[in-house]
Amino acid sequence: MEAVNLTQILEFLLLGLSEAPELQPVLFGLFLCMYLITVLGNLLIILAVSSDSHLHMPMYFFLSNLSLVDICFTSTTIPKMLVNIQTQSKAITYAGCITQMYFVLCFGLLDHFLLTVMAYDRFVAICHPLHYMVIMNPRLCGLLVLVSWITSSFYSLLQSLMVLQLSFCADLEIPHFFCEINQINQLASSDTFLNDMVMYFSVLLLAGGPLAGILYSYSKIVTSICAISSAQGKYKAFSTCASHLSVVSLFYGTSLGVYLSSAGTHSSQSSATASVMYTVVTPMLNPFIYSLRNRDIMGALRRLVGVAAL
Secondary structure, eight states, X not given: OOOBOGGGOOXXXXXXXXXXXXXXXHHHHHHHHHHHHHHHHHXXXXXXXXXXXXXXXXXXXXXXXXXXXXXXXXXXXXXXHHHHHHHTOOEEEHHHHHHHHHHHHHHHHHHHHHHHHHHHHHHHHHHSGGGHHHHTOHHHHHHHHHHHHHHHHHHHHHHHHHHXXXXXXXXXXXXXXXXXXHHHHHHBSSOOHHHHHHHHHHIIIIIHHHHHHHHHHHHHHHHHHHTOOSHHHHHHHHHHHHHHHHHHHHHHHHHHHHHHHHHHHOOHHHHHHHHHIIIIXXXXXXXXXXXXXXXXXXXXXXXXXXXXXX
């Protein structure tokens, strides 16, 4: 099949989760509801943290950043999917596809980094409680978030620039509901060895590194909790990191499930369906996990809703 120059490519086709016409209204309604719940839930977390002085602490500063990233993450993929379903079009421009891929990579990697930073925050709070405010000072907190944003942005830019160097054949159908980098690389007619090597090495370093940091932090946390003599003290210490542990388990559990699903079935459509768990469901559930298991957040949300009702 003849390769097409990059300047001649007008659009890719996003095949979505299903091509069955009778399922399109169901998918539209389902994803619209999940998107609205995700945006509203995470926005409430951001407003609660910013409006309540009791929540001006490192843990909630990182949480508000995570909520912002989750809003951006879902806004990168779902609105385009909804527009395509509504207009009965599967097209996305070449520039739009590369842009979407950039932001998916950026916000997805930011999730990894912020969850790692939050694990470090819980490690300091439980293992070094007397020095917590000294170690987790505003300057360090801001620096950790800034480095996360810069690293994610540069990595996404690198991957996007490498994709721009690829040539493609006439078949530009992506069996996914967004422009996923692995699917785009598979469509290329030119050699993708360097792209694949950079991608796999980056996954090992930028995703495996944060996961190792989280596991190390929680190994130290568990050791510290086990050293506490009273049952009440153990419960109080564990409750401070239970929400974060739940979110980490959900995020990495669904990500691992997607990998095993795609590796086991070798079906792009099954992989796309499984990826909904970490791209849509996890950002939607995060606000519920943090608010339902955290009295401070619940109290701030009640006060926020009470002020809005006046």
